[in-house]
Amino acid sequence: MGCGMLGRVTAILVCLLWISSVHSFYLPGVAPRDFQRGDELQVKVNKLSSIKTQLPYDFYYLKYCMPDKIMNIAENLGEVLRGDRIENSVYTFNMREEQPCKVACRVRLDAKAAKNFKEKIDDEYRVNMILDNLPVAVLRQRRDGSPSTTYEHGFPVGSKGNYAGSKEERHFINNHLSFRVMYHRDPETDAARIVGFEVSPNSINHEYKEWDDKNPQLTTCNQNTKNIIQGSTVPQEVDTDKEVVFTYDVTYKESDIKWASRWDTYLLMNDDQIHWFSIINSLMIVLFLSGMVAMITMRTLYKDIAHYNQLETQDEAQEETGWKLVHGDVFRAPTNSGLLCVYVGTGVQIFGMTLVTMIFALLGFLSPSNRGGLMTAMVLLWVFMGLIAGYSSARLYKMFKGT
Template structure:
């Protein structure tokens, strides 16, 4: 127990380490501007979470100011946070750049903006680095309750190359994201307009030179901050020539009666406006009711069929006449015959059980409010920590199941369990991290972060996996089968094509997928777009319905499989239960081509690469649910009859 406690303490210490982040520039890809324009026109979107202890300031002090720079319009902006180790009202400011997709982010000073004499970089914790956040010092000075008017930031002579770079950013709807005292806000770099005087078919590219900050405060607390860019104060960057530009900013402080404790509520409402929330709930309820009605209808039919089977088999036992054996009763000597590839089968169940536990813990944290909007890196930190701590569940489940199936090499089974999910994920990460390095995106993890993750896997995940395996070995129990297994397997009769594995998987995955496909849009729009997801209660309800529907549809298909005397249901139940993951990946294809404007090799590879890992995780998790439900069902029906 002391060893386990030490490992847990080490894990939490490591997950909080500050990791030096790096990043550089790259050409910028085009995306649409409508979503961010919607954000920029809504004040509600400019309020986010903050740390309560870091916000009371005195006159002339500078609350923490962060800047996320130029980004394109398609996807959700990355969030920034101030250094938690600095004093409450320090003057540090942080810059960051996001392009097109959350993974494709770049540094603020990759574009030729005004920069401080000495740029300071923030050391971020593990979750922030995994989130792609890279913060550097920003040039603006917003002293507490000190108004400024047309304060000169800097005067620059933009070279031809810099003008071309900025023009490309304006053309592709880049915008910046800033943070002040943990509050995010956004603004455009410039605009494109028709040159009516010269040629209506020609366009002018204008770069905004002035930014105006409106800051709301209550006593010594910063409550809200908004930013405005002045279209009338711009410089023409249409032509490839040197341009003289003077960048300025203004600050206006306004008092408000909004309490500090409620400044986050307004931001949360931005992602769940009443009309949108009503439509969201209606869509989810409509989908869930439809699925549950279909499930209930199928359950009623199944129960009646089972009742008739029990009556029939009880009459057969009382009858003295010889009858031809048929149906699920007469394969009782084969139905509990252990499956092929026992080690892989046990590893699937172990990994699936761990991922199910991981999902439940994540939902628990989300429901208690841990993942509030723009709590940067909290989700990634939780995923790493909880996955490491639940590895013992995988080891225990896999080893105990493997030994129940009369396996002999439990050590090899344990190694397979540890690599079954982490292996494909690691290979995918290596490829995508290489892509990010080539693109010079901040999604490329620095060596220090990779080393920290490897240390967690080596010193926490692996030992807990081994301890779980040892516990499973020591608590070995016999497989509880209500019927004896015959020495030789019974021959499976010829079956029609729709009784095959692939058609059965298609039928098994469709109903659970139909219960979640509406919610998938909101999740995808949050992960790969601008939308901010805060209604975790809906997501949890949908997840529970997914588990229930998956379990039942797998049970139903298992019964129909046994009814035609096909006793090889072990692997079939796993494949049918996990087939929803295949449907989700199919939805990825639809979302990519029909609902998003993603383009370019990096965006495409990140989207399909990481979604493949997520869908694979769903396959393992739901496959485990399907098998466990089928096992309970099969044991129940065979206990209900007399088996010779």
């Protein structure tokens, strides 16, 4: 009624403001999802990553449990450039229904599979998984013993070490995953939103009496077992013809963290990826070279200034030489003026792309929950900023009397 009494334009604006104040909106791809008790949760797998080699691998490059049909989840341009390969997995949960122990599959490692696992363990590769657009993380206590905790992206493929008094270093695979899903529940509707996805990887050499593909029963892991990680648990070694049984358990924990703040903890992750030695080494080289250039320049300038001061007292009309001729070069076109115009245009293009990207990030359009959004925005802005780059290059070329 009120909107009909106002002018057409004013009515539309008032209605839009009223609607936006009552119904909030979310950016595409980052809207919240409500889950009822018992709803199926599908865990997706992502690439294998390492800070040691920087070369990503597909999750199923290693001989992990595979579903009947592998489906590639739709990826945007940024995810492709980042090397993300998001696919479905055999890990399925039911919302707020705990699973003490569940067998994923049983595989036998051939020579190639064992070799791949050992190489990835040596290169410190980590497995990345996704649940409701949240990456899996490993909870880690701080080294200083403080009660606060930090997260690490993904979990390691395995570890190396000695076992049972052996001096030979062996490879062990993390074949048991203890998942913990944190959720925030609405007391009115009893619907829940996922606000955290943690995992605790372990290596267990599972045992069983007789294998049944339809209903496998393990003596080291069954539905009635609450805590299978004992002090005497034998780890699962990686070797040719070794049989590996992959298992997992799921627990749920209610959290006070709201859906809008669930990424705050992930943004404060510390993966120890700061290479301090390389930073200090590069800084020392830059300072040393800068000092050398400054000393040589100052010596040359002091010598020339003293020489020109003597010439001024003797003969003021003597022709200028040396670095004093630079004042005339600013009015002359450079030799490779076309190349300079290209460089200036490219610099303007990079500066414009960086500036607009930072503005979008400050406005919240490049949220980390929108995976690959930052890379996609940078590529598209680089293309669009080519218009400004072309104008800057052409204007400078025209100033140099170019044709």
